[in-house]
Amino acid sequence: MGFRGTNYHGFQRQPNGITVQEVVETALSQLFNEPVTIQGCSRTDTGVHAKEYCFTMQTEKQLPERNFIRGACGYLPEDISIYRVEEMPPEFHARFSCKAKEYMYRIHNSESKNPFTTDLELLYRRKMDIPLMQEAAQHFVGTHDFATFCTNYTEKQNTIRTIHDITIEKQGNTVILLVKGNGFLYNMVRILVGTLLSVNEGRIAVSELDDLLASKNRVLAGITAQAHGLYLNRVFYE
């Protein structure tokens, strides 16, 4: 599944706003003519998009992939689409079987906004030093305690995560950051992006980053970069 998160309060069903889960469950309940509950691979924040989002549902009914996709398309709104359907063994769980995730953050780096990607890329006008940002990003690769990079961190929480890889690439006016890891804390990618932009602006030095990680002090890191540049890009299973 892919979705444009602009109009949703994230994936996870909640009482205070419309969510992707709720809309997909309603559509699939109509398609299957029975109540459908889905299990998603990840929570997502309000306004965050997904290029590749995996969920499971259970049913006794048989529906060929093509009919599932076409049928769901008829019930789903324009900003949610199902790309692929597969039958899985009962022990498969969209969230717990997931071994790694890749997030993408997209920045439109230009004096002028891009009218085609207003809700899809962060507009950032300053000059970007990509090699500097790449150098900074390497300090986050590996297994670290990412408490500094977590909104609402509490000491009870396990905040150790492994980042496998971060790449930053410029394609025309678009800067694409990819970060792959075994799991992510609340707002972690967005705070990492905000911190890399602080490095770009000279407000945090690359030499300070290891101390920043050790500090467990959210306020020392960069801002939480806006949600609309962020995408759950891929989910990896065994």
Add this chain to the structure above:
Amino acid sequence: MGFRGTNYHGFQRQPNGITVQEVVETALSQLFNEPVTIQGCSRTDTGVHAKEYCFTMQTEKQLPERNFIRGACGYLPEDISIYRVEEMPPEFHARFSCKAKEYMYRIHNSESKNPFTTDLELLYRRKMDIPLMQEAAQHFVGTHDFATFCTNYTEKQNTIRTIHDITIEKQGNTVILLVKGNGFLYNMVRILVGTLLSVNEGRIAVSELDDLLASKNRVLAGITAQAHGLYLNRVFYE
């Protein structure tokens, strides 16, 4: 300038709906604090986008490019953006000085819709035979009477145009058609695209295309492909 045409009744100011021209004139009048009228390079249909649209305005006031762009950005809505500003000699005219234009038509060729390009690409589910469509497209290259490919054609009108080049390329699930010519009739690109899709579907044979051009009979051509896949992509001046 670039604009996402979804919310506009085309570029050209008109009484029946909001247009890009009207919105840009209002924004620039605020920025310059004087009434601003602009001259566009081309009409565009409702829902059609522009990647590169050129217009002129006259003013005695001096405003550096960067301030123009930033200032206009503050007054313009999110779906219109000014990329570049240049001072031109008085004889330059956005429309009459234009030597050629390139249109782009984007097709999302997949069973599933793309939630990120709903208003930006035509969803087309059938298999596409790109080499066949390329072969068909070559029949339109050159100087022809395109009356067959014009909505509201009247015999008084000069319907001879030159198409310099048509290319059709597949990039992943996206098929991109580029057509460059010295000028285009009303709906011409959209009818050409509709006709190429008819060829793809076997409803018009490549061998019939020369007769189709000669017929001057709109109803024999394919449908007018939907507006939301079409972009004014480039405008060429001497």
